[in-house]
Amino acid sequence: MPSQDLDLQTSRSHRWGIILAGGDGKRLLPLTRRITGDDRPKQFCALTGGETLLDQTRRRVSRVVADQRTLFLLTQTHECFFADQLAGLAPERLLIQPHNHGTAPAIAYSLTYLNQIDPAAVVSFFPSDHHFANADAFAACVDLAFAQAEQNPERVILLGVTPDSPEEAYGWIEPGTSLAASPAFEVRCFWEKPSRRVAARLMRGGSLWNSFVMVGRVGAFLEMIRRTLPDLLTSFEAMWATVSPGMEAGSLMELYATIPPTNFSDEVLSVSSSDLAVLPARGLGWSDIGEPQRALSALRIPGIRWNRHNESIMPDLEVPA
Numbered sequence: 001m002p003s004q005d006l007d008l009q010t011s012r013s014h015r016w017g018i019i020l021a022g023g024d025g026k027r028l029l030p031l032t033r034r035i036t037g038d039d040r041p042k043q044f045c046a047l048t049g050g051e052t053l054l055d056q057t058r059r060r061v062s063r064v065v066a067d068q069r070t071l072f073l074l075t076q077t078h079e080c081f082f083a084d085q086l087a088g089l090a091p092e093r094l095l096i097q098p099h100n101h102g103t104a105p106a107i108a109y110s111l112t113y114l115n116q117i118d119p120a121a122v123v124s125f126f127p128s129d130h131h132f133a134n135a136d137a138f139a140a141c142v143d144l145a146f147a148q149a150e151q152n153p154e155r156v157i158l159l160g161v162t163p164d165s166p167e168e169a170y171g172w173i174e175p176g177t178s179l180a181a182s183p184a185f186e187v188r189c190f191w192e193k194p195s196r197r198v199a200a201r202l203m204r205g206g207s208l209w210n211s212f213v214m215v216g217r218v219g220a221f222l223e224m225i226r227r228t229l230p231d232l233l234t235s236f237e238a239m240w241a242t243v244s245p246g247m248e249a250g251s252l253m254e255l256y257a258t259i260p261p262t263n264f265s266d267e268v269l270s271v272s273s274s275d276l277a278v279l280p281a282r283g284l285g286w287s288d289i290g291e292p293q294r295a296l297s298a299l300r301i302p303g304i305r306w307n308r309h310n311e312s313i314m315p316d317l318e319v320p321a
Contacts, residue, residue: 119219
């Protein structure tokens, strides 16, 4: 086997994916309640009558990461919603936190778990409640992000979506200088939910929507957390010093009772620009579908429409022509 092919095979053997499916989906509850009749988070809903958002994410990720190296970050209180969808998976692929405590503990748990079983891992994080209309473009961009993480082992690569509107409800990434011999850019700064005027300026200046898809070596992620949330990382590392992967449920419950809820974007990414790079991604047809109006616009859910007059969800009473 040529050495180049062997290097690629070795690299891919350390490629991991973590699907983040532990959120509560509260902003979309008015819509998901109407569709499902219960309070299940949006990632466990089949919004268009077919696959759930989690199923769709799992299918997309399978194009770039081997199934056996794809992990699912979940929340115990949602077990009644995910048990059937993930039935048959090996228990070691399900990382179940006692309750939703924000994205920083969820990501720290995932990374420290993975570091126990493959310290050489190059890992990607995928929100399970987003929509991508173009799966081919998504796979190509994630493959490129993995390549950039290999070439820039000290950085975490963010997928920045080329915007098609001055969206106020999204986070934005302002790119800086391009990396040497790379399609990625340094990160100048983040803008979280800017005004429409600021969003329009960012769009004209080449800024990108933050998709929260991230790729990097497990060590690069851990060092970034160590500099920003050292106590959080120390807590998880202390837990793993006393338990083995797969045996952490009891210790995890005790740990979650002592750590504060924390947001990864606010507490880690926004203060770690020098540890990051952003890769522009075009043609993905991406939406975080975090709010009913945006979900209905992106997905065209049958039987339901958005009443712009009083900002509510209504049955679609229009008779098809």
